[in-house]
Amino acid sequence: MKLWGGMLRAFLFGPGRRGGTWGQAFSSWEPHLPPAGLLNATELVSHWTAVFEKRGIPEARESSEYIVAHVLGAKTFQSLKPVLWTQPLTPWQLQCIQELSSHRLQRMPVQYILGEWDFQGLSLKMAPPVFIPRPETEELVEWVLEEVAQRPRVIGTQGGPLILEVGCGSGAISLSLLSHLPQSQVIAVDKGEAAICLTRENAQRLRLQDRIRIIPLDVTLEGSWAHLLPWGPVDLVVSNPPYVFSQDIEQLAPEIRSYEDPAALDGGEEGMDIIAHILALAPRLLKDSGSVFLEVDPRHPELVGSWLRSRPDLSLDLVAVRKDFCGRPRFLHIRRSEAQHGCPADT
Amino acid sequence: MRSRLLLSAARCLWARGAVAPARRHISCDRLQLEELFARGGPLRTFLDRQAGSESQVRGPELVAIAKLLSERERELRETEHLLHDENEDLRKLAEDEIASCQKEIAQLKHQIILLLVPSEETDENDLILEVTAGVGGQEAMLFTAEIFDMYQQYAAFKRWHFETLEYFPSEIGGLRHASASIGGSEAYKHMKFEGGVHRVQRVPKTEKQGRIHTSTMTVAILPQPTEINLVINPKDLRIDTKRASGAGGQHVNTTDSAVRIVHLPTGVVSECQQERSQLKNREMAMKKLRARLYSMYLEEETSKRYSARKIQIGTKGRSEKIRTYNFPQNRVTDHRINKSLHDLETFMQGECLLDELVQSLKDYADYESLVEIISRKL
Helix, strand or coil: CHHHHHHHHHHHCCCCCCHHHHHHHHHHHHHHCCCCCCCEHHHHHHHHHHHHHHCCCCCHHHHHHHHHHHHCCCCCCCCCCCHHHHCECCHHHHHHHHHHHHHHHCCCCHHHHHCEEEECCEEEECCCCCCCCCHHHHHHHHHHHHHHHHCCCCCHHHCCCEEEEECCCCCHHHHHHHHHCCCCEEEEEECCHHHHHHHHHHHHHCCCHHHEEEEECCCCCCCHHHHHHHHCCEEEEEECCCCECHHHHHHCCHHHHCCCCHHHCECCCCCCHHHHHHHHHHHHHEEEEEEEEEECCCCHHHHHHHHHHCCHHHCEEEEEEEECCCCCEEEEEEEECCCCCCCCCCC | CHHHHHHHHHHHHHHCCCCCCCCCCCCHHHHHHHHHHCCCCHHHHHHHHHHHCCCCCCHHHHHHHHHHHHHHHHHHHHHHHHHHCCCHHHHHHHHHHHHHHHHHHHHHHHHHHHHHCCCCCCCCCCEEEEEEECCCHHHHHHHHHHHHHHHHHHHHHCCCEEEEEEEEECCCCCEEEEEEEEECCCHHHHHHHHCEEEEEEECCCCCCCCCCEEEEEEEEEEECCCCCCCCCCHHHEEEEECCCCCCCHHHCCCCCCCEEEEECCCCEEEEECCCCCHHHHHHHHHHHHHHHHHHHHHHHHHHHHHCCCCCCCCHHHHCCEEEEEECCCCEEEECCCCEEEECHHHHCCCCHHHHHHHHHHHHHHHHHHHHHHHHHHC
């Protein structure tokens, strides 16, 4: 079943949407046919690793391992059943690996090639150009879960927290929070139609669709917050907003630059454009003691701190900065000041 | 009801008659434990003293059960005489009575063992299973893969949770090293006896001239500490990932999710690349690291206590050859208790036969601790 999905994707996906690269892809995989007699998984991984290396494809070994494992029905080469390491592959499997590898030669991210990736404990469907969740964001979710666990139950009658995610992409953050917090509800917004569709599909695949409200919304538009008011004040706002500085976009790897939606990455001159919009809208939607959790660039904690000080009308305080697993300041916890209640003055 | 009355009446009559040889329904695995329970044996003397002493270290429960055991045994002896009665109905009744009596006696003995043998702190814990190929090249690796499968099936048989943490195969489908997390009811209590060197004797698939080879592999069983058992200072850990260089976050999209954790004070290293999610890999690597550190700590604590025993747990036992799988003779022999089982294929399916051997080892370990307790108290 899984294999069929993979093969179908391999054949249906890509050429239609990316007509430009198809011709190249086609011509580039013919010369890379593995020599006859090269038929088991281990040998195929070596073969494609060598091809990728020769063509300067990053993560050559990892890419070929993921592709071969995927076609054989496993998530990683490490977790492949041992008999499958040495067992000959069928012509269909060989062709499928060939097909998927040709996409990698075009620098397509492995996650798009496989059409799925894991986040926290969940397997999520991935499709271009929707932003691929990064491992750092798993830690953002961890932090939110820790805070929810520590918080006294102020939420009242409804049970679990009501959470707003801005820029949901594939739905990774929202859906992992929902799966860990059985009482919670999420409002997920994104301005991209592809993201809205993918979040909806992932929610359905994980049977979490009953607790998530997915709304197409551009938070940079004037008065956009008003659309969210009917869903009531929220306990938490979570976001991994586009935070790459505009001048850095050009230096990103082709995997990112040519495949992922720039709107999910480009945060403007100082990477603050969307962050500022989220922070401006948060006080209107948050409950009195509500919090905002953000993933940001390591330069942002300082920038956001001073920006908030310049906007006392928002009544938001930067209460904590957390580092990611590489030791870079990456996550922000911003809380609504207890002292001041009600909406900001400029309403 | 009438039959019970009849039985007790008949028993009284027979009690004065000739003594018939007692039927023994004891399987030979439990023999040593049974010998301890023999009338006039050391355990009985110990139990009698318990009953007589004022302190009653193990509480009144033990004394009560010991008393009940004596009564049931007397009843059994008396009933056994009836097996020679002329009355067929009575003989039939006696047989039934004996069966139920023996069952009860076995249960009582089991209760006494449970009360006397101290359960280990870790018995209820989950555990990490580690298998590593030893001497014998590819053949040792093939055997290691088979043993790993056997334990995976044993976990399924015992309805335990089994999760592979790492798996490093060899070129021809063997296994260099693997580890798994096993959890469930009394998982460590059962699995702890599996640690040590396992030896295989057979004609390897790779052998062309039909000669029998001897190869080995090593099993390590590490109890998984609970949060309270072991506290690790996060500052003592270095976590390595492929994302350590560069800007990270949205700036990069790498798929290498492998994680390596180093515990700086001890130099213990734990790695995982089993999952696509880096967070999951980190959790699994951490699980393994905690188990390794915990077993190091435990070994320091317990090495003195158990040094004299035949059945060793931990590092001491890890270098000891505990079991031989002899394929030409279709036999598996555990050298610690000198027990052999036949039908290797069934044994390696990790079901009843392996469970039987594990049970025997548990019994023997109980026997050893009982002997220790009795000799201490006498």
